[in-house]
Amino acid sequence: MSVLHDGASTAAGGAALLSARQLVTCAHVVNDALGRDLYAAAPPAADGLRLAFHGPESPQYRSARLSVWVPPQRGSSSMVWQGDLAVLELDEPVPGWLSPVVWRDMAEGQTLRAWHGGGEAIAFADTEVKLQEGRFGYLDGQLSGAAIGPGFSGGPLWATDDATVVGLVVAHVMPGDGPMSPQTTVRRSWAVPWQAIRDELERAGAAETVAECTVHQRAYTTAVCGDGSTAGSLTAELWSLLGDPVRRAQHARTLAARLGYEPPAGESAPSVEELAQLLASEERALATLTESVAPTVQGGPSRAGLDRLLAVGRLTGTARLLSLDEHQFLLRELTLAAVADAALLPRAAREALRYIVPPSCLSGTRLNPRDLDAAVTELEAYRDGGQPADGIPPVPALLTLVEYVAAATAPPVREALHAWSERVVARLGSHPAALQLRRADAAAWAAYRPSPVVRLVAEISGPPDRYQCALWEVRQDGATASLATADRPRSAAEIARLIREAAENPRDDCGQGVTHVDILVGREGLQLPFDEWEAASSVEFLPRVPLGVKFRIALRCPEVSARAPRREAELRRRWESAHAGPLVVDESCASPEKVYALLETSHRDTAQVVLHGPRAPREALLQLCLALGVPVVLWDRDAENHEHAHRLDDIAPAGPLHQLPERIQHFRAGQYGAGIPSPARPSLVWENTELPLPGGLELLDPAEGADIR
Secondary structure, three states: EEEEEEOOOOOOEEEEEEOOOEEEEOHHHHHHHOOOOOOOOOOOOOOEEEEEEEEOOOOOEEEEEEEEEEEEEEEEOOOOEEEEEEEEEEOOOOOOOOOOOOOOOOOOOOOEEEEEOOOOOEEEEEEEEEEEEEEEEEOOOOOOOOOOOOOOOOOOEOOOOOOEEEEEEEEEEOOOOOOOOOOOOOOEEEEHHHHHHHHHHHHHOOHHHHHHHEOOOOOOOOOOOEEEEHHHHHHHHHHHHOOOHHHHHHHHHHHHHHHHOOOOOOOOOOHHHHHHHHHHHHOOHHHHHHHHHHHHHHOHHHHHHHHHHHHHHHHHHOOOOOOOOHHHHHHHHHHHHHOOOOOOOHHHHHHOOOOOOOOOOHOOOOOHHHHHHHHHHHHOOOOOOOOOOOOOOOOOOOHHHHHHHOOOHHHHHHHHHHHHHHHHHHHOOHHHHHHHHHHHHHHHHHOOOOEEEEEEEEEEEOOOOEEEEEEEEEEEOOOEEEEEEEOOEEHHHHHHHHHHHHHHHHOOOOOOOOOOEEEEHHHHHHHOOHHHHHOOOOOOOOEEEEHHHHHHHEOOHHHHHHHOHHHHHHHHHHHHHHHOOOOOOHHHHHHHHHHHHHHOOOOOOOOEEEEEHHHHHHHHHHHHHHOOOOOOOEEEEOOOOOHHHHHHHHHOOOOOOOHHHHHHHHHHHHHHOOOOOOOOEEEEOOOOOOOOOOOOEEOOOOHOOOOOO
């Protein structure tokens, strides 16, 4: 794909696709495309970057905006620099024939291929990683064919052996630059490895973006046991199990056919040592072999020998849990389930995998089917799906998850997955009762219908642009469950997306959806424009919208209660005794003394205050109202004086109090996309005493979907 020069069809450089709507390139490529100095550090103001996607037919074009900016940062070297990354967010998804790249770590000796940003198939250059040193990868090309040069920057470096991407091209070293005289190599370039891209983006607050990337799972390698080679350890068990040449020949021929190897000539059998070498080198060979051996052993010494053989493969780390057929069948069935319901596997994983840390792609609210293979591979390494009953062998975690998925699917898929689990358990030698126990738990989980989620509560703190955010869901019966912890800094866009995804992808199918979001802040956060934070949707067809358009946003400030001991009691009293209209603070009563006197006398039972006037005195009056236990406070955070009071008239501040959050949401929705929007920026504190704040031991029981970390 090409990052195009502003107003032209020529390419400033290339880019790598991260997801259906995000791509990464070099910051200096963006600078070049916009006609700026290549090493300009300030983020560009323009959103209208143009990109071209080159496919089987004519190019397709998209526009993009800047999402993450890591400017070029020159250090002590005049030839290389740090940073230089930009994440761009597309206004619409990429063409359907494109898929995000699969990343892997850069390492010395890798043979790579890069393309010019112009997209011509002929404009490729081959190179090799000669030195990978920290944040830099140094590349040398052969003195034949094309060479990396201008226009290659920002493009992905493809590994030629498996079509993964190991980094981005940054620059080509021209002869005569610094110590690089014309006497030295003329085809040296340098790149930013995937390891550095990942670290830079996480440091820039884009850890969520990194988590969405597809990363190559490193293949198993032949491990070495403490008392000798892996093959040697397998050999000892193979002799006791397949010492008979006729029996060994039969199973070896079956194994060769399933692995795609040429079977042994005639009726000959491979030696035990040769078979052990194959099992040590092919990650699914051992499971595939035991698939044919297991039905021939029914208890006794032979079954014990098979169990020992499986244990050797598990302990040495050379064998996957599933055979080739088992793996292919499971991926096919789970893909169908994920396509039908993208939220099913993450929902099932939260319950089935409570005793382990699940794969990252199962930790969110939806699963992209392309991440399924990596998730299955990771789960194969876990052998226990939870503590079993006394005397019953454990069931692998992957099979436990499959049982929970099966319990929540239609009968044809459910029956197919049940039959698959039974075959795998029989091959592994686990007791059938252990599987039945998991199946009964899964059925009970699938039959349970929790109270619907009706509200989200977000606690947001920290300096601007580096916020900490914890998120809870609140059910109709008052139960709460943690959705995210304040474990790392997040940008406003990340928090907005987190809230919207949680609302659009609830953990159950009950209720009419989430309409209310309470935001818990300290006093310093009361003026932040949370309602204007734009939230992207996980559904590619839906546009980005401000949170205040999507939800009824209300602020809560628990910090004030810690400083005003009587506040909680006053909040309840004012809610219970409210019978008058709001106290409108205008020029006639704008001093703290006057407001205090009114709230303690004639307006002692008032539940709502509307604040007008300049910013500084208005903020002081807001904190006074909160300290005196006023549960509802409305103000225009952009108002500069009392003459701006009329800007809130469209909200009808004196209208029915219980409809105020809805009126504010409708006002914001009416202004969204309006040709000449209102200058009013309403903010609302709404302290709901009937909704206790989440935390402590009030969280939802894990069996009902809590996220335990």
